[in-house]
Structure formats: structure tokens, C-alpha cells
Amino acid sequence: MNGQPMLLLTIISEAVLESTLIDEIMAMGAKGYTISEARGRGTHGIRSGKWSASGNIRIEVVGDSDLCRHIVDNLQKYERDYGLLIFTSQVELLN
Amino acid sequence: MNGQPMLLLTIISEAVLESTLIDEIMAMGAKGYTISEARGRGTHGIRSGKWSASGNIRIEVVGDSDLCRHIVDNLQKYERDYGLLIFTSQVELLN
Amino acid sequence: MNGQPMLLLTIISEAVLESTLIDEIMAMGAKGYTISEARGRGTHGIRSGKWSASGNIRIEVVGDSDLCRHIVDNLQKYERDYGLLIFTSQVELLN
Numbered sequence: 001m002n003g004q005p006m007l008l009l010t011i012i013s014e015a016v017l018e019s020t021l022i023d024e025i026m027a028m029g030a031k032g033y034t035i036s037e038a039r040g041r042g043t044h045g046i047r048s049g050k051w052s053a054s055g056n057i058r059i060e061v062v063g064d065s066d067l068c069r070h071i072v073d074n075l076q077k078y079e080r081d082y083g084l085l086i087f088t089s090q091v092e093l094l095n
Numbered sequence: 096m097n098g099q100p101m102l103l104l105t106i107i108s109e110a111v112l113e114s115t116l117i118d119e120i121m122a123m124g125a126k127g128y129t130i131s132e133a134r135g136r137g138t139h140g141i142r143s144g145k146w147s148a149s150g151n152i153r154i155e156v157v158g159d160s161d162l163c164r165h166i167v168d169n170l171q172k173y174e175r176d177y178g179l180l181i182f183t184s185q186v187e188l189l190n
Numbered sequence: 191m192n193g194q195p196m197l198l199l200t201i202i203s204e205a206v207l208e209s210t211l212i213d214e215i216m217a218m219g220a221k222g223y224t225i226s227e228a229r230g231r232g233t234h235g236i237r238s239g240k241w242s243a244s245g246n247i248r249i250e251v252v253g254d255s256d257l258c259r260h261i262v263d264n265l266q267k268y269e270r271d272y273g274l275l276i277f278t279s280q281v282e283l284l285n
Contacts, residue, residue, distance in 0.1 A: 032137020111275020
């Protein structure tokens with residue numbers, strides 16, 4: 001398959017942050033995003049809070065590493081007060 | 096872990112295409128699929144249309160590269176009229 | 191990005207197993223998990239049963255390979271009686 005190597009950036013967040021994060025993501029130049037509902041629990045990194053068992057969202061963005069880095073840098077400021085889990089994986093974009 | 100290297104094919108599509116895409120995927124020989132509800136926005140590739148902010152689905156298929164290529168080739172015809180985002184990632188199948 | 195290489199363990203399961211699998215996953219030492227609703231169909235590995243077209247969940251855990259292996263080893267016992275699809279992918283954890 002003649003795909004294009006890209007990164008899939010996945011952000012698991014409290015649902016209350018949805019519009020804030022989407023605004024940040026689009027302002028960084030993303031061409032689009034996908035949101036799906038999720039729930040879960042976690043304590044990640046230095047965050048001391050626990051996510052509630054409901055009310056999470058998964059935001060996904062396909063982009064190059066520059067875009068993903070800019071987005072991630074821009075979301076750091078929310079980590080102190082909100083539960084966030086952020087990771088990337090390598091994908092091959094096929095269209 | 097003694098896993099088997101496979102591809103995870105992810106298709107983000109307008110929900111109206113669900114049964115059409117599933118029929119294509121199963122006809123190509125997939126052993127199964129997973130669907131989850133999503134919403135989002137995007138303009139990808141040559142498509143000029145924008146996805147509405149709701150009514151998307153994510154279809155996922157685990158398969159070898161031949162199966163994924165056949166499926167992707169077969170879905171090209173829907174790209175002109177519908178919003179589609181298609182990518183693969185490498186996974187290790189563990190059961 | 192100064193990320194940390196990790197595995198993303200994905201388990202697609204019948205919804206009825208949710209609390210059982212979560213208990214196993216947390217008992218193995220996972221720091222958290224994400225659940226989202228899914229539906230689908232599949233026959234995987236030696237399982238002869240077919241999943242119904244509804245009532246699946248996706249459970250995701252980010253962890254190192256030791257944690258993922260322990261979880262996978264511990265879930266083998268459910269494969270005989272329930273539809274399970276288990277795979278890992280490499281991710282870079284960014285927070």
C-alpha cells in the first residue's frame with residue numbers, strides 16, 4: 001500500500017475539556033479530529049487526581065510529528081488540573 | 096509475548112456508510128470487525144467535503160497486509176462522495 | 191517529543207466481562223484503563239463462537255511489556271468461553 005507515514009495522536013481527557021482541547025488542536029493547524037466517548041480510571045505522571053469512572057473522551061488527530069509536538073506542548077498547561085493521557089503511535093495514512 | 100504481527104486497519108467514515116462498508120470488508124475475507132461510534136471533523140486527501148460534527152463511525156479490522164490492501168483498494172470508490180479517513184498501524188495479535 | 195516507549199494493550203470483549211476483566215487488569219498492577227463501547231463480529235483463534243453484533247467493549251491499557259504480558263497471560267482462561275480479541279501496539283507516552 002502506498003501510504004504516508006504519519007502519527008496518530010491520542011488524547012484521553014475529561015469530557016469537560018472537549019471544546020477547549022478542540023479549539024487548541026484546530027488552532028495548531030490540525031486538518032481534523034475524531035472524538036469518541038470513553039470512561040475509565042487512571043493516575044498518570046505527576047497528576048495526583050483520579051479520573052472519575054465516567055465522562056472521558058478520546059480525541060484523535062492524524063498529523064505529522066511537528067503538528068503533534070505543537071499540540072502536545074500546548075496541552076501541557078491542562079495537565080496540572082485535569083486528567084489527561086496523551087500518546088502517539090505510528091500509522092500509515094492511506095487516503 | 097508470542098504474538099503474531101498483523102495490521103490494524105482503521106476506517107473513520109460517515110455513519111450512513113456502515114452496512115455498505117461492512118459488506119465490502121466481509122466480502123474481502125475479513126474474519127471480523129469492530130465498530131464504535133465517533134464524531135469529528137476533517138478534510139482529507141482530495142475530498143472537498145467536510146464531515147459533519149456528528150454521525151461518524153470507526154470500523155476496525157485486524158488482518159494481514161494483503162487483506163488490508165484489498166479492502167483499501169475496494170473502498171477508494173467511496174472517497175469521492177463520502178468523508179473517509181483510512182490508516183493502518185502495526186499490531187501484535189495475542190490470541 | 192520526549193516520549194516514553196510503551197505498549198497499548200487493546201482488549202475487545204463481550205460487555206458482560208467488563209468488571210471481571212477490569213478486576214484482573216488492576217490486580218496485575220495497571221495504573222488505569224479506558225473503556226469504550228463497541229459492537230462487531232468475529233471469530234478469532236480457536237474460539238468457535240461468534241460475537242453477537244452488539245454488546246462489545248474495548249478496554250485499553252498503557253503499560254510496559256511485563257505488565258501487558260501478565261495481563262494477557264491472566265486473560266487466557268476466558269478465551270474458551272468468551273469472545274476476546276487481544277493485541278498490542280507500540281506507543282510513545284507523552285505525559
